[in-house]
Amino acid sequence: MTPEFVTSFFLEAIKTTILLAMPMLAVGLIVGILVSMFQAATQINEMTMVFVPKMLSVALALLFFFPWMMKLIIGFTQNLLINLPTYIR
Structure with a gap:
């Protein structure tokens, strides 16, 4: 893992958290x-x-935005798990 990869991964994680x-x-x-x-x-x-x-x-906002939030976190997790073999190298 390069420092650029770690930085970009944490940036994506922070962006997802803020969203x-x-x-x-x-x-x-x-x-x-x-x-x-x-x-x-x-x-x-x-x-x-x-x-x-x-x-x-x-x-009420949590109930209204929950489907969008689940879609966002599932997309992030799927991307993480799909690319896990490349992250290990």
């Missing part, structure tokens, strides 16, 4: 900002008002 985490993080960020704006407008400072909507929205 897998991005939908839930983006939905959580957007819902958090919207709830914070609502709290600022109404002057209600309740922590559960932020936590529950974010938790529910992230769970």
Whole structure:
């Protein structure tokens, strides 16, 4: 294994990880900002008002994006296992 191969393999793994985490993080960020704006407008400072909507929205995003995420991770794993003999050399 060359240093270039190891670098490119870890870069691909990190890229896949970021793509897998991005939908839930983006939905959580957007819902958090919207709830914070609502709290600022109404002057209600309740922590559960932020936590529950974010938790529910992230769970819904996980359900919505799960097929795409599975396709992405299965593709990465298949590529890894198919090319395993060449990686060993």
